[in-house]
Amino acid sequence: MRAVTYSRHGGPEVLSVVERDLVEPGAGEVRVRVVVSAVNPTDWKQRRGPGELTGPAVPNQDGAGVVDAVGPGVTEVAVGDRVWVILAAAHSPASGTAQEYTVLPASRVVRLPDDVGFDEGAAFAIPALTAHRALTVAEDGPARLGPAALAGRTVLVTGGAGAVGNAAIQLARWAGATVLTTVSTDEKAALARAAGADQVLSYTAADPATEIKALAPEGVDLVVEVAAGVNAGLHLEVLRPRGTVAAYGDDRGTGTLTLDFRRHLWLNTRYQFLVLYTVGLDKLRAGAEDVTAALRAGALRLGDSRGLPVHRFPLAETARAHEASEQGITGKVLIDVTPAS
Numbered sequence: 014m015r016a017v018t019y020s021r022h023g024g025p026e027v028l029s030v031v032e033r034d035l036v037e038p039g040a041g042e043v044r045v046r047v048v049v050s051a052v053n054p055t056d057w058k059q060r061r062g063p064g065e066l067t068g069p070a071v072p073n074q075d076g077a078g079v080v081d082a083v084g085p086g087v088t089e090v091a092v093g094d095r096v097w098v099i100l101a102a103a104h105s106p107a108s109g110t111a112q113e114y115t116v117l118p119a120s121r122v123v124r125l126p127d128d129v130g131f132d133e134g135a136a137f138a139i140p141a142l143t144a145h146r147a148l149t150v151a152e153d154g155p156a157r158l159g160p161a162a163l164a165g166r167t168v169l170v171t172g173g174a175g176a177v178g179n180a181a182i183q184l185a186r187w188a189g190a191t192v193l194t195t196v197s198t199d200e201k202a203a204l205a206r207a208a209g210a211d212q213v214l215s216y217t218a219a220d221p222a223t224e225i226k227a228l229a230p231e232g233v234d235l236v237v238e239v240a241a242g243v244n245a246g247l248h249l250e251v252l253r254p255r256g257t258v259a260a261y262g263d264d265r266g267t268g269t270l271t272l273d274f275r276r277h278l279w280l281n282t283r284y285q286f287l288v289l290y291t292v293g294l295d296k297l298r299a300g301a302e303d304v305t306a307a308l309r310a311g312a313l314r315l316g317d318s319r320g321l322p323v324h325r326f327p328l329a330e331t332a333r334a335h336e337a338s339e340q341g342i343t344g345k346v347l348i349d350v351t352p353a354s
Contacts, residue, residue, distance in 0.1 A: 016112030017331040018069040022062030025332035036116050038084035043122045045096060048353050049135040050110035051075040052338045052346040060335065074102045076110030077125055077134030087119045095125040097134030099297050103290055111331050113351050120294060123301045126309040131353060132323065133308055136315055136345045137180060142289055144181035145300040147237040147259035150285040154235065158303040164189035167229045169251065172239035173210055174201035176345055177261060179321045180313065181237045182208040187312035193228055195221060201343065208320035222250035232256060242266030249276050257283040321345050
């Protein structure tokens with residue numbers, strides 16, 4: 014089978030297409046024929062390092078395809094089932110989705126609804142699971158998402174044109190929230206509106222806090238935050254008492270977050286930092302159930318009409334796909350691995 018591997022850290026040039034032996038699934042494992050693989054920033058960051066490689070690694074955490082074989086004891090899925098996967102490359106260096114077949118524990122495989130494309134299954138794994146976690150960590154909020162779960166709440170999504178921001182807007186609207194979002198350009202504003210945001214604001218404006226407070230006089234309930242450091246002052250201006258900041262990124266930041274203790278004390282602010290790798294499999298599985306429900310309901314979709322343009326590459330051009338993501342292309346980078354049928 015064809016696989017993309019790298020044996021040293023570095024730029025996209027370290028990726029190469031090789032032939033690898035097909036691996037049989039063991040007890041509790043599933044082999045998936047990968048139809049579509051997706052590229053996320055975490056994929057090229059891992060490729061760049063640091064860290065040690067004990068052998069050739071296959072990149073990419075996200076993908077969707079068809080169950081090709083199951084090991085002893087697997088009852089959750091069967092051969093022929095359409096599925097999407099959870100953090101494939103985190104399971105082992107050899108299990109990334111930039112290859113024709115990958116073997117994973119059954120717990121990392123999720124059934125894909127029949128009327129949902131492989132593109133959506135691959136594209137929304139990390140972004141939607143991150144967004145789901147961000148939308149369910151508030152002290153006074155729901156632990157799961159579904160219709161009306163966020164009814165009556167106002168959510169601010171910073172960076173609404175990014176993949177996580179897009180997923181957060183779509184999921185929050187599905188759950189009944191009023192969604193405000195900030196972007197940097199008119200082009201990105203159009204994408205955020207297509208995703209379903211109720212109000213789209215420019216974070217490069219002179220005083221975005223004043224605009225947000227005019228739209229949410231009592232304050233926002235939850236901030237889904239991609240730029241924790243640079244927006245720390247904004248949080249103080251727009252959060253309601255007992256509000257929550259769910260921070261998954263520090264874009265344009267320094268890696269250090271400075272907070273005004275006294276003002277946050279009186280707000281009873283909750284800061285929740287989040288990364289999927291250590292959130293726990295139980296949280297990932299719960300999120301996957303809700304994300305799948307949103308996909309089934311048509312509430313989570315790809316493409317220009319939903320504010321998330323798609324950029325496609327063949328498996329042989331995985332290096333170019335990584336380069337596109339690393340250079341900050343707007344939208345979702347997908348890799349066609351094997352035919353859909």
